[in-house]
Amino acid sequence: MADVSTHPGPPPIRAVPVRHYGRWVFVAVMVVALALVVRAFWGADIDYSVTLRFLTAGNVLSGLVNTVVISVLAQAVGIALGVVFAVMAMSRHAEVRAVSAAYVWLFRGTPVLVQLLLWYNLSLVVSTVTVPGVGSWPTNQLITPFIAALLGLGINEGAYMAEIVRAGIQSIDHGQSEAAQALGMSPLLTMRRVVLPQAMRVIVPPTGNEFVSMLKMSSLAYAIQYGELLQSAVKIYSNNLAIVELLLTVSIWYLALTSVATVFQGFLERRFSRGVMGNGRPSVRSRLLGLGGPGTKGAVR
Amino acid sequence: MTAKPMMTANPAMPVVSAQDVHKWYGQAKVLNGVDLEVAPGEVCCVIGPSGSGKSTFLRCVNHLEKIDAGRLQVNGHLVGYRERGGRLHELREKEVAAQRRDIGMVFQRFNLFPHMTALENIMEAPCRVKREAKAVVRERAMRLLDRVGLGARCDAYPAQLSGGQQQRVAIARALAMEPTLMLFDEPTSALDPELVGEVLDVMRDLATSGMTMVVVTHEIGFAREVGDALVFLDEGTIVESGHPREVCARPRHERTRAFLSKVL
Numbered sequence: 001m002a003d004v005s006t007h008p009g010p011p012p013i014r015a016v017p018v019r020h021y022g023r024w025v026f027v028a029v030m031v032v033a034l035a036l037v038v039r040a041f042w043g044a045d046i047d048y049s050v051t052l053r054f055l056t057a058g059n060v061l062s063g064l065v066n067t068v069v070i071s072v073l074a075q076a077v078g079i080a081l082g083v084v085f086a087v088m089a090m091s092r093h094a095e096v097r098a099v100s101a102a103y104v105w106l107f108r109g110t111p112v113l114v115q116l117l118l119w120y121n122l123s124l125v126v127s128t129v130t131v132p133g134v135g136s137w138p139t140n141q142l143i144t145p146f147i148a149a150l151l152g153l154g155i156n157e158g159a160y161m162a163e164i165v166r167a168g169i170q171s172i173d174h175g176q177s178e179a180a181q182a183l184g185m186s187p188l189l190t191m192r193r194v195v196l197p198q199a200m201r202v203i204v205p206p207t208g209n210e211f212v213s214m215l216k217m218s219s220l221a222y223a224i225q226y227g228e229l230l231q232s233a234v235k236i237y238s239n240n241l242a243i244v245e246l247l248l249t250v251s252i253w254y255l256a257l258t259s260v261a262t263v264f265q266g267f268l269e270r271r272f273s274r275g276v277m278g279n280g281r282p283s284v285r286s287r288l289l290g291l292g293g294p295g296t297k298g299a300v301r
Numbered sequence: 302m303t304a305k306p307m308m309t310a311n312p313a314m315p316v317v318s319a320q321d322v323h324k325w326y327g328q329a330k331v332l333n334g335v336d337l338e339v340a341p342g343e344v345c346c347v348i349g350p351s352g353s354g355k356s357t358f359l360r361c362v363n364h365l366e367k368i369d370a371g372r373l374q375v376n377g378h379l380v381g382y383r384e385r386g387g388r389l390h391e392l393r394e395k396e397v398a399a400q401r402r403d404i405g406m407v408f409q410r411f412n413l414f415p416h417m418t419a420l421e422n423i424m425e426a427p428c429r430v431k432r433e434a435k436a437v438v439r440e441r442a443m444r445l446l447d448r449v450g451l452g453a454r455c456d457a458y459p460a461q462l463s464g465g466q467q468q469r470v471a472i473a474r475a476l477a478m479e480p481t482l483m484l485f486d487e488p489t490s491a492l493d494p495e496l497v498g499e500v501l502d503v504m505r506d507l508a509t510s511g512m513t514m515v516v517v518t519h520e521i522g523f524a525r526e527v528g529d530a531l532v533f534l535d536e537g538t539i540v541e542s543g544h545p546r547e548v549c550a551r552p553r554h555e556r557t558r559a560f561l562s563k564v565l
């Protein structure tokens with residue numbers, strides 16, 4: 001590209017930019033609103049040293065670990081179920097499609113908190129679980145708070161993921177699966193190797209959102225005695241009565257978790273945009289990070 | 302001819318044999334009794350106006366579409382069905398997939414897999430479908446890329462290639478399965494005029510090597526030079542067929558004449 005200073009043609013344009021006065025009004029309003037909130041918290045009787053001290057308390061940390069564990073596992077269950085039910089939703093067989101539609105209808109149409117409580121109280125519905133040839137267990141021993149939370153959050157999440165995965169699959173040009181079929185690939189192989197990897201580009205961003213909301217939704221498992229972050233705070237403040245202090249403690253941790261999840265989501269989005277970037281060249285950023293953009297063969301299995 | 306040895310006993314058996322093939326979508330008759338035989342090593346070019354059923358016929362040959370009446374055989378096997386006890390039984394998806402392995406298809410819009418490099422596009426099916434050793438496949442894929450003049454671009458993604466280059470990779474991808482029959486559906490009509498030649502060169506080279514080909518095309522020059530047979534399809538029936546030069550020079554039917562006068 002030619003150096004602008006040695007450019008032989010007419011002088012470069014020096015126009016007066018448009019002034020956005022509305023922007024300044026907006027900023028001013030926001031600053032005032034923020035000041036009011038800060039003053040309210042400052043004036044209130046809150047001991048922030050308690051908030052900070054409990055950030056690393058043993059109970060809070062184990063609650064944090066449990067929150068991460070249940071969120072990751074429930075999201076994994078949700079993704080697996082979502083893929084299965086999305087594929088079922090596009091089946092040639094009407095009865096298979098009906099099962100998928102019924103699943104989405106049922107689990108998206110009832111509150112997660114109700115679902116969690118139902119799973120937790122499953123023993124009131126079936127008293128023993130029998131696997132033929134393996135054995136039989138009383139339900140109330142099988143359904144621990146952890147299992148109930150995993151089932152409740154995971155199966156609910158599957159209903160949302162099914163819709164996301166279906167939208168992703170349907171965004172892929174039909175010519176792609178035709179080309180795969182013409183090469184002799186089976187429908188399953190076509191889905192796994194050709195359609196899903198491309199659909200990921202459409203699936204990953206909303207899945208990231210889902211996971212961020214899963215991190216927070218897992219706090220509902222507090223209602224079924226699962227020892228996650230919120231429950232640890234409640235336990236502590238019912239002793240020392242520092243209610244707001246501890247709610248702020250867990251808020252800080254939730255913010256930290258969702259921030260990490262957001263960064264991770266950006267990482268995945270770049271990973272799955274391989275080969276389909278605007279002009280087909282890797283961005284400087286993806287090259288620096290060694291992500292699998294075009295031309296970085298190493299990242300391609 | 303250096304056509305690959307057929308798996309069947311009779312060397313004279315046609316690769317494609319269509320007898321009175323019908324296909325309809327609801328009320329619309331798209332194929333209306335197509336009769337066609339393509340011998341081993343033969344290059345059969347198909348021309349016809351838009352909507353005459355050319356793509357539909359090609360898609361029937363590898364069972365991307367089901368036929369509604371008639372008989373369609375490839376290498377002596379019914380496409381998509383098995384005949385037992387005087388009745389036709391539909392094949393399972395897996396069996397249809399196995400039939401398609403021997404039939405290569407090249408699409409108007411290339412349909413390369415955008416998330417794979419040129420080399421990965423070519424290696425995918427032999428590795429995953431035929432389960433051949435990766436090293437063997439890679440070597441063959443590189444040879445094919447060299448053959449279509451793109452050995453140096455093996456690590457490029459489709460979005461980094463021109464239309465003509467993409468179509469050449471698509472041809473190499475189909476050839477990597479070592480098919481006995483290649484189907485081309487207007488392989489050059491999505492290309493800028495200056496890129497048409499490089500794709501036709503690859504197809505000419507393929508024809509010379511003895512590959513059996515069915516080519517839907519508007520490139521009459523290619524049909525005349527490379528084709529062994531030319532069929533003119535109109536409203537789902539073959540109106541006229543014969544040697545390309547013969548059909549072009551002396552079309553017997555009014556409709557053929559009218560069509561040729563428009564494309565020549």
Ligand SMILES: Nc1ncnc2c1ncn2[C@@H]1O[C@H](COP(=O)(O)OP(=O)(O)OP(=O)(O)O)[C@@H](O)[C@H]1O
Binds near residue numbers: 326349352356
């Ligand atoms: N899936 C479908 N459902 C309904 N009608 C279809 C379908 N596919 C094709 N058709 C119809 O069948 C007819 C033949 O289509 P086909 O694509 O085979 O024509 P063609 O000869 O390849 O035309 P072109 O030169 O434009 O590619 C057209 O009238 C088309 O509208």
Ligand SMILES: [Mg+2]
Binds near residue numbers: 355356357486487
């Ligand atoms: Mg067509």
